Amino acid sequence: MPARVFRPYDIRGLVDSEMTDEFMQLLGRAVATESLERGTGSMLVGRDYRPSSEHLTAALIIGLRSSGCNVIDLGQVPTPVLYFASQLAGNISGAVVTASHHPIEYNGLKLVFAGQSATPLTIAKLRQRLQHGQFTSGDGSYHEQSVLTDYLDEIEQNIRLTRPLKIVVDGGFATPALVAPLLYQALGCEVIALRCDLNDAQAGVLIPNPAKIDSLQLLADQVLANGADLGLGFGGDGDRLGVIDSSGQMITTDRVLMVLATHLLSQLPGSDVLFDVKCSSRLAEIIHHHGGRPVMWKSGHAFLKEKRQELNAPLAGEFNGHIMFADRWNGFDDAFYAGARLLEILTQDSRPSNAVFADFPIGIATPELILPVATGEEQEIMAMVLEAKGRLSGVRVTTIDGLRIDSEQGWGLVRASNTEPALSFRFEADDQVTLNKLQDLFRRLMKVVAPKLTMPF
Template identity: 45%
Template sequence: MTKLSKEIFKAYDIRGVVGKTLTQETAQLIGQALGSEARARHVKAMVVGRDGRLSGPDLAAAIAKGIRAAGIDVIDVGMVATPMLYFAAYELGTLSGVMVTGSHNPPEYNGFKMMLAGDTLSGEDIQALYQRIVAKDLASGEGSYREHDIADAYLERITGDIKLSRPMNIVIDCGNGVAGAFAPTLYRRLGCKVRELFCDVDGTFPNHHPDPAKPENLADVVTALNKTDAEIGLAFDGDGDRLGVVTKEGNIIWPDRQLMLFAADVLERNQGAKVIYDVKSTRLLAPWIRDNGGIPVMARTGHSFIKAKIKETGALMAGEMSGHVFFKERWYGFDDGLYAGARLLEILSRVDDPSALLNALPNAISTPELNIKLAAEGENHALIAKLQETAVFDGAEEIITMDGLRVEYRDGFGLARASNTTPVIVLRFEADSEEALERIKADFRRTLCAVTDAALPF
């Protein structure tokens, strides 16, 4: 039997190093386990898509072969952005699909994001696939195969709904990810003048890493805005489900502040609606949502957890600090960087100075996301569990433990949580003043040094 690496079965997707922990044989087994689970949920067909990584075609063919071996029909939509795979699952009526993507991981990685009967798989559901393979609890059959081009339907659905009040002049940076195959067309169809940066799809990512959560990856957008008459910059991650935003002056509008603008727009039409944000987000969000007539809901970080929370609460809008934005109003409730960019341009096109509108959003003194790198898989979760049991924080007013430790103080917050994709502790700090920020960081430094000798990034 093919050697199966348990560590590739993550909290909200499957992800590994191609040829090592993730092989074509492994992909086929995962496909058959996924197909078996699909049958248990009375699913008849699944959509399969892939991003622009070099290993994508082989892994997509392998997982499709496994799905069909379980007796499930496959509709292959080819190279698409992750949100286009989700769109295809709705549009083609399967409500089920698998996206072959390594998201923003380095080029040697790839993996699978999975959806069955309208639910994005996460946590125990993903572990259950591993257990199916180990127990050889695999259905068999002969599923059919066909190809389908979803791009035009996707672009028409967005351009049919979103109307700009005036033409916009924009820069887009796709980081050589798969969004480059579709974003320029989309924004031109919306009436924008588009300057393209790295929109040719290249799975080696030769220019910069396709991760707009890291400021260094937005440097080319900042330069382009400075040197041209473009008024706003958009950037996308490797599989197109996350959005980065840069103002004319080169200010990065982090996703929790983007969510303020989106929430205000949605709540203008839907008073009393719930808006979800993740534990990494600014504490200025909750009062902003309330002031705009909404109900704020904090949730665990992770696209599949957020989607589950949208279903549970009936929220019309959600966002997380990493750049995933979810619209249930006028859209399907899945995370879509291309669509979020279009919604943003719709709002910004109503004003003469889009950057002024973005810069005026409430802001706090904060750190970017900081990472403590640990040696082994699982070490980060063990460390957070220990902190939850033993840590005492000076002056804490509330400790939220839904996803690590978010410690609320009268004048700020600190966060330590275990990443669900890599063996790191994710940290973030925010405060009303520099003095408060340093005090909160010192409190966390003291607490962390008591349980680990790993190098701290702050």
């Protein structure tokens, strides 16, 4: 049982060597035992389109049932559909076999217990159960069920577009293709479906990542070629959103959140709006300007959902594309619903989408810059970085997740990735000179704690 498969808020590893059928059966037993101890004897199960997902799901179900959990098999569904089903059925538990945006060689498990995504503590408890063989026994039932129509109907009743839009939706040859074209057509959009044929040879093999511009390039090209109002792309399991405006430009999630927060705060003034440490400093300014309370928090969808629930905030989002609405929705990260809310706002403005987003500029900013390191080394390096922060002066230091340094003209961040053995960097500044100075500051800091590393900037 390799320790590295237990991530802060999910379980993920290499197919065949780490994520084996035997391991998935044992994991199913641990998950079922945890669910039963929380008073929930039923488990929703779904899976993505990876070739390995079908047999790994079958193994998981064997384990769940052998520990006495009743299984409701939703089949191939995006993660937000399972989240929706868990709420619809009364906050029961759920498991999705997926590795999100990671390559096809990987697979894993995302979990919901009693209406809440798994936290680091939950994952640690599952690992302990596996290590000690602490499982219940029983003979759980099994049946199949589809909730896709209910999901689509619920969003259709929730969203009102005031004018038709032409949009391109990129299903990525993955489970989002099951939802996106149907949903946005039902809302009244003219939909151009891109990579939505799940009989294509690339289905389940091409893994989309909406946080990466190269993953969205074909979508951007099709928005321009078709004169579309907007392009929407999705993560491999549908919980992350990517946006292309009418000029073919990628709109980062922090800018999308500016639009969403401005509209939400006009209806719910004074609300908390959460965002992660990788987001632009301009986002906090926009939230404050429109009467909200900006709350910066740790990166990671589970951390944001947990904090959002604690504060009862109506909106939260992460730079990598997770967006959670809780004013008119269930508080989970749902890219399809977030896309629909964005469309609702855009239809209330007669201008093209690129003009709407132009009202919310950011500074000169880098994408997230990833520096791979040896497994476990990322935490050791960050411990030394935090020890060295006392050398800094004349700046605002934030350490809720890594080290973020803010000045009047810009900011920089280094943190340990939650999803891979790597360090993550990001920078934003009012001008190139300030950006260069910030990056020089971080180079000097990293040279002190890890002189052998070559920075990705």
